[in-house]
Amino acid sequence: MSWIALQMLTGDRAKFFGIVMGLTFAALLITQQGSIFCGLMLRTAGQVADTTGADLWVMDPNVLHVDDVKPMIQNNLYRVRGVDGVLWAVPLYKGTARAKIDNVEGKPRQVIEQVILLGLDDSSMVGAPPRDRILEGRLEDLRKPDAVFIDNNRLQKLFPGLPKEAYLRENYHKFLGKEIEMNDHRAIIVGVCEASRTFQSNPVVYTTYSRAKGYVPMERKTLSYILAKAEPGRDPEKVAETIKRQTGLGALTGQAFADKTIDYYLKYTGIPINFGITAMLGFLVGTAIAGQTFYNFTLENLKQFGALKAMGASNGRIIGMILLQATVVGLLGYGIGVGLAALFGVMSKGGELAFYTPRILLPITGVAVVLICILASLLSVRKVMVLEPAVVFRG
Amino acid sequence: MTATLAAISKKTAPEACERRVAVEIRAISKHFGTGERRVTALRAVDWEVYAGQMSMIVGPSGCGKTTLLSVVAGILNADEGSVSIFGEEVSRMSDRARTRFRATHIGFVFQQYNLLPALTAAENAAIPLVIAGWSKSKAVDRAREVLSSLGMGKKTESFPNQLSGGQQQRVAISRALVHEPSLLVCDEPTAALDHETGLSVMELLREAAVKPDRAVVVVTHDNRVFHFGERIAHMDDGRIVQVEDKGPFRPASAPSTGGHD
Numbered sequence: 001m002s003w004i005a006l007q008m009l010t011g012d013r014a015k016f017f018g019i020v021m022g023l024t025f026a027a028l029l030i031t032q033q034g035s036i037f038c039g040l041m042l043r044t045a046g047q048v049a050d051t052t053g054a055d056l057w058v059m060d061p062n063v064l065h066v067d068d069v070k071p072m073i074q075n076n077l078y079r080v081r082g083v084d085g086v087l088w089a090v091p092l093y094k095g096t097a098r099a100k101i102d103n104v105e106g107k108p109r110q111v112i113e114q115v116i117l118l119g120l121d122d123s124s125m126v127g128a129p130p131r132d133r134i135l136e137g138r139l140e141d142l143r144k145p146d147a148v149f150i151d152n153n154r155l156q157k158l159f160p161g162l163p164k165e166a167y168l169r170e171n172y173h174k175f176l177g178k179e180i181e182m183n184d185h186r187a188i189i190v191g192v193c194e195a196s197r198t199f200q201s202n203p204v205v206y207t208t209y210s211r212a213k214g215y216v217p218m219e220r221k222t223l224s225y226i227l228a229k230a231e232p233g234r235d236p237e238k239v240a241e242t243i244k245r246q247t248g249l250g251a252l253t254g255q256a257f258a259d260k261t262i263d264y265y266l267k268y269t270g271i272p273i274n275f276g277i278t279a280m281l282g283f284l285v286g287t288a289i290a291g292q293t294f295y296n297f298t299l300e301n302l303k304q305f306g307a308l309k310a311m312g313a314s315n316g317r318i319i320g321m322i323l324l325q326a327t328v329v330g331l332l333g334y335g336i337g338v339g340l341a342a343l344f345g346v347m348s349k350g351g352e353l354a355f356y357t358p359r360i361l362l363p364i365t366g367v368a369v370v371l372i373c374i375l376a377s378l379l380s381v382r383k384v385m386v387l388e389p390a391v392v393f394r395g
Numbered sequence: 396m397t398a399t400l401a402a403i404s405k406k407t408a409p410e411a412c413e414r415r416v417a418v419e420i421r422a423i424s425k426h427f428g429t430g431e432r433r434v435t436a437l438r439a440v441d442w443e444v445y446a447g448q449m450s451m452i453v454g455p456s457g458c459g460k461t462t463l464l465s466v467v468a469g470i471l472n473a474d475e476g477s478v479s480i481f482g483e484e485v486s487r488m489s490d491r492a493r494t495r496f497r498a499t500h501i502g503f504v505f506q507q508y509n510l511l512p513a514l515t516a517a518e519n520a521a522i523p524l525v526i527a528g529w530s531k532s533k534a535v536d537r538a539r540e541v542l543s544s545l546g547m548g549k550k551t552e553s554f555p556n557q558l559s560g561g562q563q564q565r566v567a568i569s570r571a572l573v574h575e576p577s578l579l580v581c582d583e584p585t586a587a588l589d590h591e592t593g594l595s596v597m598e599l600l601r602e603a604a605v606k607p608d609r610a611v612v613v614v615t616h617d618n619r620v621f622h623f624g625e626r627i628a629h630m631d632d633g634r635i636v637q638v639e640d641k642g643p644f645r646p647a648s649a650p651s652t653g654g655h656d
């Protein structure tokens with residue numbers, strides 16, 4: 001009977017595509033919106049992920065997320081170094097600065113941009129982006145006088161109005177040696193690196209801790225974070241606990257801090273609700289289109305099902321046919337929808353769009369599509385169950 | 396009309412003892428709806444259908460022909476009474492058992508053909524075999540043979556919308572016969588066809604369907620095909636008012652005015 005079910009399903013191309021399209025749309029919307037949501041959430045913690053080399057983030061106990069900088073006094077650095085299980089601890093400056101660029105490409109034009117300033121420990125450079133994300137220049141050059149690294153994603157923001165090619169990777173070297181004013185202090189670009197886009201999307205500028213301090217002389221406390229490493233063989237989480245207990249500071253592993261940051265955005269911004277609503281709408285619209293089309297499809301075929309029933313096909317077999325039809329359109333819709341979402345993700349790579357598809361999203365989409373199909377076929381199955389085979393004799 | 400009445404008045408007496416009862420219905424009543432909408436479609440109907448001949452149910456619109464045929468075919472439960480087909484009491488069977496019984500014993504021909512538009516003629520005709528558990532290829536091969544024997548050999552791979560009404564009805568008849576049922580029920584098989592085509596479909600039914608071990612029941616209000624009926628139940632208002640046993644078929648060219656021959 002299954003071949004009959006399949007031929008019935010694909011016999012009318014237009015209707016068949018209609019059903020598959022509805023499910024594709026639902027799957028696409030859920031996966032795509034879900035991915036943008038996850039991408040955006042990951043962005044909020046992007047700077048934590050960018051910071052490599054350290055296990056632990058130590059901070060003021062009241063810090064809520066990575067951008068919620070609450071500077072500490074310098075003495076805390078030495079206290080953390082003294083905690084049992086800490087191999088080393090280095091300072092990290094994180095703050096904002098005003099970058100001013102005169103004479104962009106010789107034009108008498110001035111750009112003033114708020115940038116995120118990261119000051120790395122002068123000697124160890126802990127907190128620098130990983131090597132493969134340094135696209136131009138050498139990290140060691142950061143020790144040269146007035147040296148800074150800038151973020152490749154935001155070149156256009158700092159140096160607007162250049163021809164498009166100027167922002168391509170092969171031309172990054174042309175930015176080396178350019179001068180920026182950081183809070184009225186001279187800075188020279190010695191490298192271009194890839195920094196995770198932050199939630200606010202400001203350019204990121206890397207320099208050394210001591211120079212960062214120089215850029216912000218008015219601030220009395222400049223120790224934003226302490227990055228620390230647990231001794232080999234020690235569980236970083238346990239060491240974090242010890243730091244908390246002994247110093248009264250906040251201490252978290254990188255992962256925990258990223259989670260805490262994402263949690264903050266989940267709880268205190270309306271973002272999840274908004275995206276949830278869109279994904280929900282996708283589900284509803286998908287259900288409406290696919291469910292409705294599928295249900296209509298069954299209704300239109302009711303007479304045929306009635307004829308099959310009269311000819312001795314049991315309810316079970318007819319339900320089997322409907323479920324098979326639902327499964328086929330469900331799988332197709334799911335596959336195409338997720339595929340399109342992936343394509344969308346690939347195409348938007350490197351652009352402004354935050355897009356990240358965690359693996360869990362795929363089963364979620366799958367469950368949603370299955371739900372739609374079950375809903376649609378339940379309605380259809382009910383209709384077929386109560387169908388009197390005698391209808392076949394009615395004109 | 397006068398011809399028919401004359402025929403009623405003079406019943407040909409068949410050799411009753413030799414006929415094998417195929418369907419026996421006793422005191423069948425059927426109502427539809429409730430309260431003010433309640434309609435009585437069948438009122439304590441008794442009837443028998445014999446194997447080896449074509450029985451007909453005729454009568455005005457709404458008199459209960461289709462309802463009676465549905466009960467005879469085991470696709471509608473009567474409110475009261477009993478139906479037995481070749482000795483099996485279908486009115487007492489569970490739904491499942493009755494469905495299984497239909498699959499093996501009954502063939503259907505509908506006014507609107509009810510072919511599946513997405514299936515070819517051969518695939519359509521193969522459905523009863525598929526329901527009986529045959530593989531697709533075996534069933535379709537057998538269906539092609541049946542179609543060929545009914546003059547549709549060249550159209551086995553056509554889809555219903557590529558066929559004329561008469562051709563579609565031939566496919567439907569092939570489908571009804573492919574599994575060699577012992578009872579064939581047809582509701583207004585000629586109503587959607589022009590006169591000529593209708594006659595040829597009836598010819599086909601008489602020649603291909605009627606067999607010593609098979610009963611054929613045709614509902615019709617098309618008086619141009621009445622002469623195909625060998626045993627005719629005249630219905631009115633939910634009752635069989637007259638049963639006419641005309642005996643073996645005589646060609647329409649010799650009007651069954653009785654008396655004169």
Ligand SMILES: Nc1ncnc2c1ncn2[C@@H]1O[C@H](COP(=O)(O)OP(=O)(O)OP(=O)(O)O)[C@@H](O)[C@H]1O
Binds near residue numbers: 427435455457463
């Ligand atoms: N499912 C149903 N629900 C309600 N009433 C019904 C139903 N089926 C039949 N009836 C009623 O039962 C009566 C007999 O109907 P039936 O279809 O058996 O008549 P018929 O003799 O086949 O008529 P026609 O020649 O128009 O096909 C009619 O009054 C009809 O309206």
Ligand SMILES: [Mg+2]
Binds near residue numbers: 460461462
């Ligand atoms: Mg009728």
